[in-house]
Amino acid sequence: MSIPLSWYLILAAALFCIGLFGVLSRRNAIAILLGVELMLNAVNINLVAFWRYLDPAQMAGQAFAVIVFAVAAAEVAVGLALIISVYRRRKTVVADEIDLMKW
Amino acid sequence: MTAEKIIFLLTGALILLSALMVVSTRKLLHAALWLVVTLFGVAVLYAMLQASFLAVVQVVVYIGAIAILFIFAVMLTRREMRDQGQQTRSNWWLPALLGLLILAGLVFLILGVPGADRVPAALPEGFDAVRVLGTALVSPNAYVLPFEVASVLLLAALVGAVYLAGAGKKP
Numbered sequence: 001m002s003i004p005l006s007w008y009l010i011l012a013a014a015l016f017c018i019g020l021f022g023v024l025s026r027r028n029a030i031a032i033l034l035g036v037e038l039m040l041n042a043v044n045i046n047l048v049a050f051w052r053y054l055d056p057a058q059m060a061g062q063a064f065a066v067i068v069f070a071v072a073a074a075e076v077a078v079g080l081a082l083i084i085s086v087y088r089r090r091k092t093v094v095a096d097e098i099d100l101m102k103w
Numbered sequence: 104m105t106a107e108k109i110i111f112l113l114t115g116a117l118i119l120l121s122a123l124m125v126v127s128t129r130k131l132l133h134a135a136l137w138l139v140v141t142l143f144g145v146a147v148l149y150a151m152l153q154a155s156f157l158a159v160v161q162v163v164v165y166i167g168a169i170a171i172l173f174i175f176a177v178m179l180t181r182r183e184m185r186d187q188g189q190q191t192r193s194n195w196w197l198p199a200l201l202g203l204l205i206l207a208g209l210v211f212l213i214l215g216v217p218g219a220d221r222v223p224a225a226l227p228e229g230f231d232a233v234r235v236l237g238t239a240l241v242s243p244n245a246y247v248l249p250f251e252v253a254s255v256l257l258l259a260a261l262v263g264a265v266y267l268a269g270a271g272k273k274p
Contacts, residue, residue: 002107003111003222004219005218009219018123020205025199027192028131034125038125044157045148048149057235059240062156062232063236067249069164070257073257078267080172087180
């Protein structure tokens with residue numbers, strides 16, 4: 001264990017920014033969800049790295065990482081169901097064209 | 104340069120390259136497959152951080168369930184914008200600039216934090232992270248409440264996904 005903590009944090013920051021770029025730049029709603037997954041993974045790397053480097057006896061980092069897993073699974077299940085439902089009714093997955101509630 | 108650092112750098116390069124492919128490749132199915140590579144790299148990082156349970160859960164839940172769900176969704180909707188048409192917005196340079204600015208700011212902050220270059224102490228002899236995590240998740244003075252809230256959230260997501268996917272059919 002000779003890796004400084006900052007290496008993990010910088011890697012997670014880079015992964016988060018790539019995910020942010022994906023969320024903001026893609027037009028396809030499924031691709032936007034892929035970007036969200038990248039961002040959640042970056043957060044998880046941070047949580048686990050802080051658990052290992054600060055106080056391994058306190059399980060806060062790993063416990064919250066487990067909860068992030070559960071939230072990610074719920075988000076993907078509902079998000080993809082929404083996208084497929086919209087696709088069936090309107091034949092589009094482009095986020096800009098799903099503007100039913102925009103006025 | 105120890106072997107551990109070399110493994111970290113290789114894994115980090117793999118994660119970042121595949122993440123860039125996820126956000127930039129034109130074919131969405133390929134993006135979903137590159138996401139599997141990214142998730143696997145993150146599982147390697149968990150193993151390096153000695154979070155063995157999370158490394159297994161990452162492979163089982165993320166790769167086994169979430170990535171496969173993505174591939175199903177891509178296959179169910181791909182007729183629409185398969186190969187033709189723009190995949191990114193016309194002003195994609197604006198998010199790229201924003202991402203680079205945020206990355207620069209975060210790196211500046213991380214390098215300024217005291218103790219950012221610390222290395223971890225070795226785990227105590229006989230420390231069983233999986234056992235401690237399991238106890239913490241169900242003990243009333245630790246994380247049993249977030250744990251139960253997460254299970255209710257999963258149940259709600261299950262019901263919601265079934266309702267949404269079945270919507271359109273008359274019951």
